[in-house]
Amino acid sequence: MSHSEEDDCYIEEEENKYDNDKTTDGKVEAAVLSANNFLNQQFVNYEEAYECYVRYAKCVGFGVRKRDAAADSTGNYVRHKFVCNRAGVREKKCYATTSKIRKQKPETRTNCNAMLSIYLDKSCSMWKVRKIVEDHNHPLIPFKLVHQIPNHRTISDADKAQVDSMHRHGLPPSKIMGLNDGQAGGYEFAGFTKKDLDNYIERNLRSKIIEGDVNATLTYLHGKAEDEPMMIVRHSLTDDDKLEH
Structure with missing residues (x-):
């Protein structure tokens, strides 16, 4: 990521108003979005929403994982949830192992609740934001190190x-x-x-x-x-x- 792109990630919120003309190939530029801006967005498909949230996460300093998804009676997806990569906790059985063959990895899960939940509005065939949680319960990654997170x-x-x-x-x-x-x-x-x-x-x-x-x-x-x-x-x-x- 270039230096100018880094600067874009830290635009002040009052300057961070979404403008429909400020898009690239019809896609929302996450670098000029705050968490609150996501509430007003619509996406053609859930992959586009995921990519936008990942770009936002890179600017803020965390990784993203795909989590829950729900389908309707026809088998088509109608709901998705994307969470912080530190969501959840390690299963208890992982701590109980006494194997010396493989050393346990450091604990990275903190049960963080930050997430983006989207749903399919069938009336317009667009994906909309149901809920976004912005607060994290762990320190965020400095921008110069955020590329070390796997999905970045x-x-x-x-x-x-x-x-x-x-x-x-x-x-x-x-x-x-x-x-x-x-x-x-x-x-x-x-x-x-x-x-x-x-x-x-x-x-x-x-x-x-x-x-x-x-x-x-x-x-x-x-x-x-x-x-x-x-x-x-x-x-x-x-x-x-x-x-x-």
């Missing part, structure tokens, strides 16, 4: 392209992460962590291995079909050249 971490397309290029040239993940932190102006400004980078590289590697196995199998089967007149091999690909049938 992301590797942009530009970063992915750079990571792919450096990895092809043999740079280890630790070096790639160091270069990324340097370009971002420091670890606190990087949009992702070393673990996110490792996971991205591993997923790419698995994908290449799977695609290689598929190509080898197809080559083998088509070769067999040429030698066996009674054998027929056919396959189809998706729009992005993945094996479909």
Whole structure:
């Protein structure tokens, strides 16, 4: 997130009036919304409401989890609740374990009640806010560290392209992460962590291995079909050249 975007998160409330003209591609800009502003908003679908609440949470300093959802008699969702990532408490059985194989993770749940509840108004087919709770029972995360919260971490397309290029040239993940932190102006400004980078590289590697196995199998089967007149091999690909049938 750029410095100007950081400034947008701290606009004074009296300047924070929602203007229908101040949208991006029809979506509400969370950076110019206070919690009270959410009460007046409507969303095309619940995913849009979730994304908006996540952007608001990033500005304020907490993470978001999807929690309760309810459907009508036809199976369509009509209610959703998004909560603070520190909502709820750890189950008691987790404290009773005596296993020494795996060390318990630090306690992070504080039974925080901050949340956003939305419902589907069937009269207009729009999602509206039923209730929002703004108060947290724990310290909020400083803005320079908020990207460490899982659902605020992301590797942009530009970063992915750079990571792919450096990895092809043999740079280890630790070096790639160091270069990324340097370009971002420091670890606190990087949009992702070393673990996110490792996971991205591993997923790419698995994908290449799977695609290689598929190509080898197809080559083998088509070769067999040429030698066996009674054998027929056919396959189809998706729009992005993945094996479909």
